[in-house]
Amino acid sequence: MIPFLNLKRENERYASETKEAVSRVVDSGWYIRGRENNYFEADFASYCGVGYCVGVGNGLDALRLILMGYMQLGKIKEGDEVILPANTFIATALAVTQSGLTPVPADCDIGSYNIDPVSVKEKITGKTRAVIAVHLYGQVAAMDELREITDQHSLLLIEDAAQAHGAIYNGRRAGSVGDAAAFSFYPVKNLGSLGDAGAVTTNDEELAGIIRALSNYGSDEKYIHKYKGLNSRLDELQAAILSVKLGYIDEDNALRREIARFYMENIKNDFFILPEVKGWDSHVFHLFVIRCQERARVQQYLSDNGIQTQIHYPHAIHRQQAYAELSHLSLPVAEQLQDEVLSLPLYPSLTKEELNKIVDTLNNYGTI
Numbered sequence: 001m002i003p004f005l006n007l008k009r010e011n012e013r014y015a016s017e018t019k020e021a022v023s024r025v026v027d028s029g030w031y032i033r034g035r036e037n038n039y040f041e042a043d044f045a046s047y048c049g050v051g052y053c054v055g056v057g058n059g060l061d062a063l064r065l066i067l068m069g070y071m072q073l074g075k076i077k078e079g080d081e082v083i084l085p086a087n088t089f090i091a092t093a094l095a096v097t098q099s100g101l102t103p104v105p106a107d108c109d110i111g112s113y114n115i116d117p118v119s120v121k122e123k124i125t126g127k128t129r130a131v132i133a134v135h136l137y138g139q140v141a142a143m144d145e146l147r148e149i150t151d152q153h154s155l156l157l158i159e160d161a162a163q164a165h166g167a168i169y170n171g172r173r174a175g176s177v178g179d180a181a182a183f184s185f186y187p188v189k190n191l192g193s194l195g196d197a198g199a200v201t202t203n204d205e206e207l208a209g210i211i212r213a214l215s216n217y218g219s220d221e222k223y224i225h226k227y228k229g230l231n232s233r234l235d236e237l238q239a240a241i242l243s244v245k246l247g248y249i250d251e252d253n254a255l256r257r258e259i260a261r262f263y264m265e266n267i268k269n270d271f272f273i274l275p276e277v278k279g280w281d282s283h284v285f286h287l288f289v290i291r292c293q294e295r296a297r298v299q300q301y302l303s304d305n306g307i308q309t310q311i312h313y314p315h316a317i318h319r320q321q322a323y324a325e326l327s328h329l330s331l332p333v334a335e336q337l338q339d340e341v342l343s344l345p346l347y348p349s350l351t352k353e354e355l356n357k358i359v360d361t362l363n364n365y366g367t368i
């Protein structure tokens, strides 16, 4: 069986270095927000090309903290609307509702799967304060078009970069294109820790300071609490491991692109529609997602032939039970995608042999 993702094999590639990093932390006697956190924050900020990085507990909190930070700055207030893509991981929407804001899903582009700027424009009301652009599957959203719209309406443009570590959009890294960006380092992400972890990146010094305090019980100074904050800090173990893996992210993303290119050039079967790659630099292929009509049959066929696939995501936000209040909405492209998308295995340690088998199996679908 070719697993959808083989995390053990992925992490074995850096095992000696990560084990060394872990021992260093064990021996240090300091376990949350210490030297390792400071090193990683500085390195990740410089990697993304921003002034500030704040290490936090996970990607969901990174998004929540950005919204909470803007609320403290008076740029967003309770009940305001935030536009986000209808086809995203649930965390994007949860961050909005958990901050007392109203999520407004927009439709997406059928080719790139990313949020459609035309739909964003249609969703703007007098209460809209921000747009969250998700760089879905690793491809940076249409940020220039989105920026034009957000500038016109004085809206904040926030990146959910949880799937796009290292992507370069018109010369700028994901995480430096919007007003602020949220990253997740959940183990399966392109830059994955060995536990939960996340970060916020921004060039806004004041926002970064507020987020740092908000993530530490609203405090900059022990037992002095300026805000009603969260406990969402990056621990030293994860920071030390992330520093090791940050050294390999460009190499790993290059391997992901090679695999994606192989799929793009070699999958030749009218049953499958391949993704639209807007630019090879701006896509880091967190996932390789194709579309097909008979998805359940295709998935069963692949499984019968030893290939594990997944679906990202089987329900658009407004089709999730948790968001029943949005179920009256009609977002035709997102609804089509939820029924047609299928994610193939794509990770740096995938072998040429495995890749050939996946492509051959796909190309044989429908012929027997």
Ligand SMILES: *Cc1c(COP(=O)(O)O)cnc(C)c1O
Binding pocket: 058, 059, 060, 061, 088, 089, 091, 092, 134, 160, 162, 163, 183, 184, 185, 186, 196, 197, 198
């Ligand atoms: C993974 C992910 C998140 C959430 O990150 P966690 O670290 O799991 O909280 C948010 N948005 C997107 C698009 C993601 O893929």
